[in-house]
Each structure stands twice: as structure tokens, then as C-alpha cells.
Amino acid sequence: MSTAPVLGRMGVRLERDRAGVASRFPSTVPHLEASGGDGGACVMPSYTRLTVNINTETAAALRQVAESRGVSYTEAVRRAVALLKLIEDETQKGHAIQVSEGKNVRNIILLA
Structure with missing residues (x-):
């Protein structure tokens, strides 16, 4: 099964593991994601792979x-x-x- 990331709710990247279970998969650097209608952005937390x-x-x-x-x-x-x-x-x-x-x-x- 491919482990290619897919886009989940709120723009959070998800990755399917070997069992096909999707889990949160943010990048190693914080992403910027568009917020409501004010044109601002929020920073997604980083993680360590x-x-x-x-x-x-x-x-x-x-x-x-x-x-x-x-x-x-x-x-x-x-x-x-x-x-x-x-x-x-x-x-x-x-x-x-x-x-x-x-x-x-x-x-x-x-x-x-």
C-alpha cells in the first residue's frame, strides 16, 4: 500500500500506514494554513520523524x-x-x- 500523504480536515496532511489507518502527518517544519475569512494564517505544530x-x-x-x-x-x-x-x-x-x-x-x- 502506498504511504503517499492525503489531505484531511482543516488541511492537515494524513499518511496511511501499512494497515491503511490514516494518522496526522505534519511536516518537519511548521506549515502555514489559511484561517477563516480574515486572510491570516495559523502555524501547525512541527514533529520529528x-x-x-x-x-x-x-x-x-x-x-x-x-x-x-x-x-x-x-x-x-x-x-x-x-x-x-x-x-x-x-x-x-x-x-x-x-x-x-x-x-x-x-x-x-x-x-x-
């Missing part, structure tokens, strides 16, 4: 998460990074991250 190498096990896990949540690979990675950041921020504050299953409670410990 990243290419990563992952092993087949990680790729399969990413695919499974994206498909089960109905999101693009990009969105699945965003959510994973946000979750990792939350865990790291809380552990740096001295807080414990726990998983509970009934009366069983396990601490989650991240290794550096």
Missing part, C-alpha cells in the same frame, strides 16, 4: 497492540512512550508502580 530498527518479536507486539486498539503504529508508539515516561517520572519521585490481581500485588521495576 523517526526511523527505528526493532526485532521481529517487538514488531509483532507493536502490530498486535495497534490492531487490537484500532490505531496506527505511530499512535501505538506514542502511547507506549507516554506510558514509559509516566512510569519513569513516578519512579523518579520514589513512587512504586504496581500491578494488582486480587490480593496479589507485584511491583514493576524498570532496569536502566
Whole structure:
């Protein structure tokens, strides 16, 4: 499937991932987009494009998460990074991250 960008609502560029899911895809520099009737413009936020190498096990896990949540690979990675950041921020504050299953409670410990 092609990954050519398509124009979405409000002029935001979208890109279809391999699963055909469209996701926001602004350019690496801010775009200018015409606003209402006043002739002004608004600046779209920039982003960083990243290419990563992952092993087949990680790729399969990413695919499974994206498909089960109905999101693009990009969105699945965003959510994973946000979750990792939350865990790291809380552990740096001295807080414990726990998983509970009934009366069983396990601490989650991240290794550096």
C-alpha cells in the first residue's frame, strides 16, 4: 500500500500506514494554513520523524497492540512512550508502580 500523504480536515496532511489507518502527518517544519475569512494564517505544530530498527518479536507486539486498539503504529508508539515516561517520572519521585490481581500485588521495576 502506498504511504503517499492525503489531505484531511482543516488541511492537515494524513499518511496511511501499512494497515491503511490514516494518522496526522505534519511536516518537519511548521506549515502555514489559511484561517477563516480574515486572510491570516495559523502555524501547525512541527514533529520529528523517526526511523527505528526493532526485532521481529517487538514488531509483532507493536502490530498486535495497534490492531487490537484500532490505531496506527505511530499512535501505538506514542502511547507506549507516554506510558514509559509516566512510569519513569513516578519512579523518579520514589513512587512504586504496581500491578494488582486480587490480593496479589507485584511491583514493576524498570532496569536502566
